Amino acid sequence: MAKTGFVSSIADQSEDFPGWYNDVVLKTEMASYSPVRGCMIIRPYGYAIWESMRDELDRHIKRTGHQNVYFPLFVPRSLLEKEAEHVEGFNPQVAWVTHAGGEELSEWLAIRPTSEAIIAEVVKDWIQSYRDLPLLMNLWNNVVRWELRTRLFLRTAEFLWQEAHTFHATEAGAAENVAIGLEAYRSVSEDWLAIPVVRGRKSRAETFPGADYSHAIEAMMRDKRALQAGTSHMLGQNFAKAADIQFLDVDNVRKHPYGTSWGFSTRMVGATIMAHGDESGLVLPPNAAPKQLVIVPIFRTEEDRTAVAAAIDALTATLDGVTTASGPLRYQVDWSDASPGFKYSHWELRGVPFRLEIGPRDVASGQGVLVRRVDRTKEPAPLAGLAAELPKRLADYQKALFQRALDFREANTHSVDTYDDFKATLEADGGFLMAPWCGDAACEKQINDETGATIRVIPFDSPDEAGKCLIDGRPSERRVLFAKAY
Ligand SMILES: [Zn+2]
Structure with missing residues (x-):
């Protein structure tokens, strides 16, 4: 089924x-x-x-x-308590170990938090x-x-x-x-x-x-x-x-x-x-993907299966020598008995960057259909040249994924100058809010208590820009990055 x-x-x-x-x-x-x-x-x-x-x-x-x-997993309580701010x-x-060897310990042992x-x-x-x-x-x-x-x-x-x-x-x-x-x-x-x-x-x-x-x-x-x-x-x-x-x-x-x-x-x-990730599941960067390419054979008859298998064997013989930016090419041929449609979903969910579909008609023309996970673009790919092309295709995919994430971040980063604008933008759009802050912890806390956003960082790369703190209007030297965070 x-x-x-x-x-x-x-x-x-x-x-x-x-x-x-x-x-x-x-x-x-x-x-x-x-x-x-x-x-x-x-x-x-x-x-x-x-x-x-x-x-x-x-x-x-x-x-x-x-x-x-x-270093050991356990930290004696007296050591953890030496640096006052740290222990606080x-x-x-x-988490403390209070008993061991059937007895209560004379000194508790912390399971290291760091x-x-x-x-x-x-x-x-x-x-x-x-x-x-x-x-x-x-x-x-x-x-x-x-x-x-x-x-x-x-x-x-x-x-x-x-x-x-x-x-x-x-x-x-x-x-x-x-x-x-x-x-x-x-x-x-x-x-x-x-x-x-x-x-x-x-x-x-x-x-x-x-x-x-x-x-x-x-x-x-x-x-x-x-x-x-x-x-x-x-x-x-x-x-x-x-x-x-x-x-x-x-x-x-x-x-x-x-x-x-x-x-x-x-x-x-x-x-x-x-x-x-997207609505179909993971989208993995090729450098970190456990599989960079999955090959899905398509056939109905035993005769077709034999032809497709021969083409795949010839292809994989060339793939075994391929080196990518993150080591030897990691690929899998999915010969499981699931339907091709099920296999597509299965590997899309797992974020495999490229899928190669090979059916009997493809074998006849010496090519397969290569599908990019990130945007599902499909193109015919000649099997003979694929091994030589894959390192560049994976590197381009890696770059495109970074650029997509960067574009998304830039589209969702907003400069705001007043607290009303800050709250309205956070409510309507979320994202990163670049806003002036005087440096006082009380203003930071008020913003956090009232909106749930925190100062993520005072960015190294944001330019000096005189402004007025969202809360008390005192001078701010540059914008800081606020956001709701994990
Ligand atoms: Zn302030």
């Missing part, structure tokens, strides 16, 4: 974006719910997408001189001299933050991420590393995932607990909401002082080093879904 109506079973993206998102995650078998509330099981299709961005980011991390290390920021979300506290304690033995600096480390691990409202990939109680932790002799050295982290995230987002980002500084209220300042990249999703796609923090000497890390500098004076930390998580799988 032909299975049809598969795609119609996902919620309408324009009517019910959260429902659409959940349907896509579950029906593409990227992830599923677990027996533990708020935790997720990442299934092979979702894990392959995570591995792709993880591996690309790991290349950036290593290329810039950082080394991978591992994380305490409500920490590793700054334990790292600072340990590296104080490693950092004795300026010669030990900079210390450039990165961890790939899982962390736990007990979230009340969870969503697959976007906000889960346990998630996978990397956390870089670096120590430097000077503030300038640390600042340079904050920028290195942010640039790695920009590159993975834009160049690998085709998601354009706005780079900037977080307001004080949105700064990482215990940091001097935080830089971030923000991306627009298809429902015009913002998603923070990576953060890089200047920790200053805060954690070094709390843990009493000191080194002997070139001038023979003992000093506290400056620290940074930066993180990028499985949220970015959710961002990839929401930045590109």
Whole structure:
């Protein structure tokens, strides 16, 4: 029996974006719910997408001189409580181990919400001299933050991420590393995932607990909401002082080093879904797609099947040597017994960039029909030349996807000058609102309380422009980016 109506079973993206998102995650078998509330099981299709961005980011991390290390899952309570702002920021979300080995523990152990506290304690033995600096480390691990409202990939109680932790002799050295982290995230987002980002500084209220300042990249999703796609923090000497890390500098004076930390998580799988997906499901950037091409044979008779199979065998012999921007071409021939129509929906839902349909008439003319997932354009493609063409076709697709996302963001970014205009625009259109702000946390809070929008970043690239704060009319030096966010 032909299975049809598969795609119609996902919620309408324009009517019910959260429902659409959940349907896509579950029906593409990227992830599923677990027996533990708020935790997720990442299934092979979702894990392959995570591995792709993880591996690309790991290349950036290593290329810039950082080394991978591992620290324990548990953080003793006394360590977590050393840096006052840090513990205050994380305490409500920490899961504690109170019993082990059949006994109550004399000191509770936090399941790491992040590793700054334990790292600072340990590296104080490693950092004795300026010669030990900079210390450039990165961890790939899982962390736990007990979230009340969870969503697959976007906000889960346990998630996978990397956390870089670096120590430097000077503030300038640390600042340079904050920028290195942010640039790695920009590159993975834009160049690998085709998601354009706005780079900037977080307001004080949105700064990482215990940091001097935080830089971030923000991306627009298809429902015009913002998603923070990576953060890089200047920790200053805060954690070094709390843990009493000191080194002997070139001038023979003992000093506290400056620290940074930066993180990028499985949220970015959710961002990839929401930045590109459409009413038929996922639309994946070729660099991160588990399959870049699916070949669908079309036949009715056994004789046709034999002819189509021979043509496909000849084609795949040439495809096996193809190298794309993200490694060897990843393709699949779908010989399953479903109907061609079912297969089209199945692979469209999964966001495979190209589909090649090959039937008996195509075989006779030495070509197939190549369909682009993003815009469903169809064109005849000669089979003999396809292997040679595919790397460029995939690169063009990757570029087109980025441009589409950039155009969408630009079309949904609005400059507003008054609070009335701000509220009306947010209500009618949503999107990114570029508005003047005096820098006062009270004005920021009022806007958030009354509209639900937050300051996403104070963008690096927005020009100086004198204006008046939306709330109290005090001077603003430049526009900041407000949006409702994930
Ligand atoms: Zn103000």
